[in-house]
Amino acid sequence: MKRKWIWLTLLLVLAFAVTTGSALAQSYSFAVDRQVIHVYWNQDGSTSIDYLIEFNNDSGAHAIDFVDLGLPNSTYRLKDISADVNGVAITDISKADPQNLSGGSDGITLALGANAIPAGQKGTVHVFVPSITNLIYPYEQSDRSNYASVNFIPNYFSSSSVHGKTDMTVVLHLPQGVQKAEEPVYYDPKSWPGPSQPESGFGSDGRIYYLWHSTDADSSTAYTFGAAFPAQYVPENTIVKAPAITFDFETLCCWGIALLVGGFTIWGIYQGTVGAKKRKLQYLPPKISIEGNGIKRGLTAVEAAVLMEESLDKVLTMILFGAIKKNAAKVTTREPLEIEVTEPLPDGLQTYEREFLLAFKEPAGAKRKTALKDMMVNLVKSLSEKMKGFSRKETVDYYKDIMRRAWEQVETADTPEVKGQRFDEVLEWTMLDKDFGGHTTQTFGSGPVFVPMWWGHYDPTFHPTPTVHTGAPVSTGSGGSGQVTVNLPTLPG
Numbered sequence: 001m002k003r004k005w006i007w008l009t010l011l012l013v014l015a016f017a018v019t020t021g022s023a024l025a026q027s028y029s030f031a032v033d034r035q036v037i038h039v040y041w042n043q044d045g046s047t048s049i050d051y052l053i054e055f056n057n058d059s060g061a062h063a064i065d066f067v068d069l070g071l072p073n074s075t076y077r078l079k080d081i082s083a084d085v086n087g088v089a090i091t092d093i094s095k096a097d098p099q100n101l102s103g104g105s106d107g108i109t110l111a112l113g114a115n116a117i118p119a120g121q122k123g124t125v126h127v128f129v130p131s132i133t134n135l136i137y138p139y140e141q142s143d144r145s146n147y148a149s150v151n152f153i154p155n156y157f158s159s160s161s162v163h164g165k166t167d168m169t170v171v172l173h174l175p176q177g178v179q180k181a182e183e184p185v186y187y188d189p190k191s192w193p194g195p196s197q198p199e200s201g202f203g204s205d206g207r208i209y210y211l212w213h214s215t216d217a218d219s220s221t222a223y224t225f226g227a228a229f230p231a232q233y234v235p236e237n238t239i240v241k242a243p244a245i246t247f248d249f250e251t252l253c254c255w256g257i258a259l260l261v262g263g264f265t266i267w268g269i270y271q272g273t274v275g276a277k278k279r280k281l282q283y284l285p286p287k288i289s290i291e292g293n294g295i296k297r298g299l300t301a302v303e304a305a306v307l308m309e310e311s312l313d314k315v316l317t318m319i320l321f322g323a324i325k326k327n328a329a330k331v332t333t334r335e336p337l338e339i340e341v342t343e344p345l346p347d348g349l350q351t352y353e354r355e356f357l358l359a360f361k362e363p364a365g366a367k368r369k370t371a372l373k374d375m376m377v378n379l380v381k382s383l384s385e386k387m388k389g390f391s392r393k394e395t396v397d398y399y400k401d402i403m404r405r406a407w408e409q410v411e412t413a414d415t416p417e418v419k420g421q422r423f424d425e426v427l428e429w430t431m432l433d434k435d436f437g438g439h440t441t442q443t444f445g446s447g448p449v450f451v452p453m454w455w456g457h458y459d460p461t462f463h464p465t466p467t468v469h470t471g472a473p474v475s476t477g478s479g480g481s482g483q484v485t486v487n488l489p490t491l492p493g
Helices: 004-025 250-262 274-280 301-307 313-323 351-360 366-387 392-411 417-423 436-444
Strands: 032-041 046-059 066-070 080-083 092-096 107-111 123-130 137-138 145-154 166-173 184-190 199-202 208-217 223-229 329-333 337-339
Touching: 032 107, 080 137, 107 123, 145 166, 166 301, 166 351, 208 223, 301 366, 301 392, 313 351, 337 351, 351 366, 392 417, 392 436, 417 436
Parallel strands: 032 166
Antiparallel strands: 032 046, 046 123, 066 107, 080 123, 092 107, 137 145, 145 223, 166 208, 184 223, 199 208, 329 337
């Protein structure tokens, strides 16, 4: 009798374990058959957002009992947001846990409660957010003065939960004051699988709209849409004009003085140990905080280096190399650094290059230190203005890709001669690499390096010795030709 009870107990425990394991194995898994998103930029400068999301829950999946919806920022009021599922009002709306949001840190959680969408069934969730602010930025392009810029990224879910294609429609409604069809402009959407050119026209409320539609979209990708319109149609104080870059002037000044004492060493001198080679002068980098969207194209490599928070010594070295390559300067001594500035200065110099060279026309001492500090401050301020309304993250990723492709051009060159030429052409962009020195050594190995003609203007101790090779002569830069082979130069950094 006891043996029967033991077997019965074991069977009950096993059944409980199987049942519990099955329940725990359930997870969210669904498709979004359709999404329709309307975004309204209003005359008072606020933004309204309307979502219609049709869920198709998988068989055997967890019931869709909570829906997390990402929003552009936190300026909304929870009590003003309305939502429903299959026409039944959702009354439990709370601030979302950032860990549950696929993009950003702001959003809401809709608790569907008794109206959760069961496994194997469909349900439609509708959400209306009447007012969000701080989403309008100055338009940065020179072709249209006094314009405002707007961008929007629709909510997207984790790819571990959502699958399949989505029939997606995104409509941007411009302020009611914009009445002329030729006034506004739209941006080509980012990552969008449908046509870049939207449908456009006037809605029933008299607003101009841009509409993008695709049946090949998905609900796990961040798509970016945007437009610009005359700023006069929204209150001036609703356009975000706060500085995009903040930095500590006192720290920067102190760093500049410390750096320049002893002759303003460019990136230091490499020591004989690995640890010393990895050391570099540190400073408090600019903190760039952008709340906009989209990529800021057209930055120089130096500006990209500041944006990527590269060390200030690397930025200064890049400026020096740029000036030397443009035949605007020549290093006469390395320790302490002294530069012979070309007179008159050539055309085509960037403002920061010109200020850098003018600083070195001052005698070594307090005046030069002040001029160099002012040059760096002006460079950071200029970049701050250019980055207003744009995404730092997207822009940094864009310039990292340029850096990657620059290295590819060097690495895929067939001969040392061509490799040296490519390295010269893309040097500024490869210097964005945080491991520039290691990557350079890896790329060239222990073989010969064909250096550009301007290298002698950077290193006054460099005296190339022509060597005879079979094959055609290779140009070493403007002003001369012939093959010059040297060991790998110890580039700064």
